[in-house]
Amino acid sequence: MAHFMYIATVFLMVAGLYIVMARGNLIKKLIGLSILQTSVYLLYIAPGKLLGGTAPILAPQYTVYSNPLPHVLILTAIVVGVATLALGLAITVRIREAYGTIEEDEIIAIEIELLKKADKLS
Amino acid sequence: MSLSAHLPVLQVVLPLVSAPIAVLFRHGGFAAGIVTGGAWAAFATAIGLWLHVAEFGTISYHMGNWAPPWGIEYRVDRLTSFVLLLVSGTAAVVLPWSRASIDREIPEELHYLYYAMFGLCLAGLLGITVTGDAFNIFVFLEISSLATYVLIAMGRNRRALAAAYRYLIMGSIGATFIVIGIGFLYLMTGTLNLADMAVRLRAVENSRPVLVALAFLTVGISLKLALFPLHQWLPNAYTYAPSAVTAFLAATATKVSVYVLIRFYYSVFGESLVFEQLPLPQFMLALSLLAMFAASFIAIFQDNLKRLFAYSSVGQIGYITLGLSFGSLTGLTGSIVHLLNHGVAKAAIFLLIGGLVLGMTKPGTVTAEPSFDRLAGLSKRMPYTSFGIVIAGLSLIGVPGTAGFISKWHLILAALEQDQFWLVAAIVVSSLLAVAYVWRFVEVAYFTPPPEDSTSVQEAPLSLLVPAWLLVTATIWFGFDTTFSVGSASDAAQQLLKAAQ
Numbered sequence: 001m002a003h004f005m006y007i008a009t010v011f012l013m014v015a016g017l018y019i020v021m022a023r024g025n026l027i028k029k030l031i032g033l034s035i036l037q038t039s040v041y042l043l044y045i046a047p048g049k050l051l052g053g054t055a056p057i058l059a060p061q062y063t064v065y066s067n068p069l070p071h072v073l074i075l076t077a078i079v080v081g082v083a084t085l086a087l088g089l090a091i092t093v094r095i096r097e098a099y100g101t102i103e104e105d106e107i108i109a110i111e112i113e114l115l116k117k118a119d120k121l122s
Numbered sequence: 123m124s125l126s127a128h129l130p131v132l133q134v135v136l137p138l139v140s141a142p143i144a145v146l147f148r149h150g151g152f153a154a155g156i157v158t159g160g161a162w163a164a165f166a167t168a169i170g171l172w173l174h175v176a177e178f179g180t181i182s183y184h185m186g187n188w189a190p191p192w193g194i195e196y197r198v199d200r201l202t203s204f205v206l207l208l209v210s211g212t213a214a215v216v217l218p219w220s221r222a223s224i225d226r227e228i229p230e231e232l233h234y235l236y237y238a239m240f241g242l243c244l245a246g247l248l249g250i251t252v253t254g255d256a257f258n259i260f261v262f263l264e265i266s267s268l269a270t271y272v273l274i275a276m277g278r279n280r281r282a283l284a285a286a287y288r289y290l291i292m293g294s295i296g297a298t299f300i301v302i303g304i305g306f307l308y309l310m311t312g313t314l315n316l317a318d319m320a321v322r323l324r325a326v327e328n329s330r331p332v333l334v335a336l337a338f339l340t341v342g343i344s345l346k347l348a349l350f351p352l353h354q355w356l357p358n359a360y361t362y363a364p365s366a367v368t369a370f371l372a373a374t375a376t377k378v379s380v381y382v383l384i385r386f387y388y389s390v391f392g393e394s395l396v397f398e399q400l401p402l403p404q405f406m407l408a409l410s411l412l413a414m415f416a417a418s419f420i421a422i423f424q425d426n427l428k429r430l431f432a433y434s435s436v437g438q439i440g441y442i443t444l445g446l447s448f449g450s451l452t453g454l455t456g457s458i459v460h461l462l463n464h465g466v467a468k469a470a471i472f473l474l475i476g477g478l479v480l481g482m483t484k485p486g487t488v489t490a491e492p493s494f495d496r497l498a499g500l501s502k503r504m505p506y507t508s509f510g511i512v513i514a515g516l517s518l519i520g521v522p523g524t525a526g527f528i529s530k531w532h533l534i535l536a537a538l539e540q541d542q543f544w545l546v547a548a549i550v551v552s553s554l555l556a557v558a559y560v561w562r563f564v565e566v567a568y569f570t571p572p573p574e575d576s577t578s579v580q581e582a583p584l585s586l587l588v589p590a591w592l593l594v595t596a597t598i599w600f601g602f603d604t605t606f607s608v609g610s611a612s613d614a615a616q617q618l619l620k621a622a623q
Binding site: 013017020026029030033036037040043044047070073076077080083084087088091092094095098099107111 | 257260261264268271272275280281283284286287290291294295298301302305308309314
């Protein structure tokens with residue numbers, strides 16, 4: 001069980017990446033991307049925790065401390081993840097307004113249709 | 123402490139501060155002034171840093187006076203100052219140019235946001251370059267990337283939205299891979315400072331997590347720099363983004379990613395791990411050749427001029443990574459010089475195409491696409507624009523007397539050093555593909571009679587021509603006087619190799 005955290009991390013990583021690649025729905029792709037990013041949070045934070053360790057405040061009764069730095073780093077990464085997700089969703093809304101759909105294959109079909117029409121005209 | 127001691131941090135802070143100020147005042151003209159001012163200040167700072175580093179050597183700036191490896195360190199060596207000059211210089215030229223261009227391409231009420239995003243993107247790219255802290259690289263990378271996605275989505279065509287979405291997905295995967303790689307390195311060394319990391323890595327060099335970190339970083343950064351099979355986001359993003367954005371990104375975004383790759387290979391992992399123990403150079407050589415041939419070949423058959431030169435960018439990145447794959451001083455010099463030479467030529471081309479699009483568009487209509495059937499006889503209507511594209515195109519081919527020749531010459535020298543004559547042939551033959559796509563433009567613009575209804579097409583205004591021709595002149599200048607370009611590049615390469623041993 002010592003490697004449980006790593007197995008969970010790798011599972012999330014691969015699952016997220018798979019969803020991004022395999023799904024054509026723009027929202028589902030963003031969900032996959034978020035799962036992928038979440039796996040990174042785990043990758044950083046899990047090794048920073050020591051069993052029985054406390055917050056790194058010097059006190060005579062404690063000798064084992066957890067590393068606080070990964071938490072701070074991941075706080076930044078979470079902000080970045082939220083910003084990416086928000087921007088992705090905003091662009092998805094605009095795509096829905098412009099194309100009337102958020103399915104990748106339907107958008108491609110619309111574009112191909114337009115190209116064919118332009119060919120006929122010229 | 124005098125002001126000059128704080129140059130490394132001012133380099134990032136000046137453009138970074140200009141962005142929120144531009145948002146606060148919500149006024150297009152004011153935003154243009156403040157962000158352009160920020161970019162010029164950044165360019166002046168970069169010149170100051172370059173002079174300082176050339177004279178006194180590497181600068182190490184301790185953020186908030188916390189000594190590294192505990193605090194964040196900004197580190198400026200020869201390569202850093204060279205890339206800083208390229209990025210801030212391009213911004214300093216493109217921003218004044220974009221004033222007339224975005225009037226047509228972006229709705230008036232969004233102008234201040236365009237400038238704010240431009241400032242953020244510039245600050246991010248400069249930050250990636252100047253920082254000596256691994257996690258800082260990731261944060262700045264995301265600042266510049268998020269701003270880039272917004273800038274691309276501002277394009278008039280709705281395909282710009284799809285292109286921005288695609289870039290967002292692939293760019294975020296790339297950035298996540300980079301942060302995973304940094305995470306593994308942090309696990310193994312307990313430090314985020316690049317210089318400190320390099321020292322501590324020697325003890326654990328061949329352990330599996332370090333190799334995994336190398337793999338993740340290589341793939342993640344390659345996505346960002348559009349190495350051949352990972353370039354899928356690039357052509358649409360460049361084609362449908364506003365002209366000024368395309369010119370700026372083509373000259374800087376991928377180049378800064380190359381810089382990050384060089385930084386990790388030489389300053390963190392060290393030469394022996396990357397180039398001697400793993401088959402990485404062979405891989406990179408194969409992918410570079412693929413890029414040089416396949417991407418240039420695809421470029422020949424494009425109908426849209428912007429798209430053609432976007433594919434050409436993928437091909438030219440192949441030359442840059444080819445120089446890296448040699449693992450030698452000459453090869454590295456060639457790569458670094460090509461960062462500058464290709465960046466300047468490509469920025470010039472995309473600026474001129476931007477002027478061309480404006481000239482072809484009737485006021486009040488949606489911007490026209492620069493497709494070949496509309497370019498017939500262009501040299502009569504827009505002589506300066508057409509001639510500029512041809513000159514910069516010659517630099518892409520690598521004709522003697524242009525900047526492109528200098529970098530290809532160094533790549534050929536590097537191949538000869540290792541007695542790989544077939545590679546020399548490959549470089550020359552792939553340049554012929556560039557001849558083919560540049561010739562397509564020449565043929566249509568100079569040897570096809572203009573259609574009758576083309577009287578409305580006019581030469582681009584001076585405010586667009588002057589910055590573009592500044593860059594065209596630079597490509598010729600760097601083709602003759604190489605003391606700055608090759609001189610700085612070979613100094614940078616020597617410094618990197620010395621540190622890597």
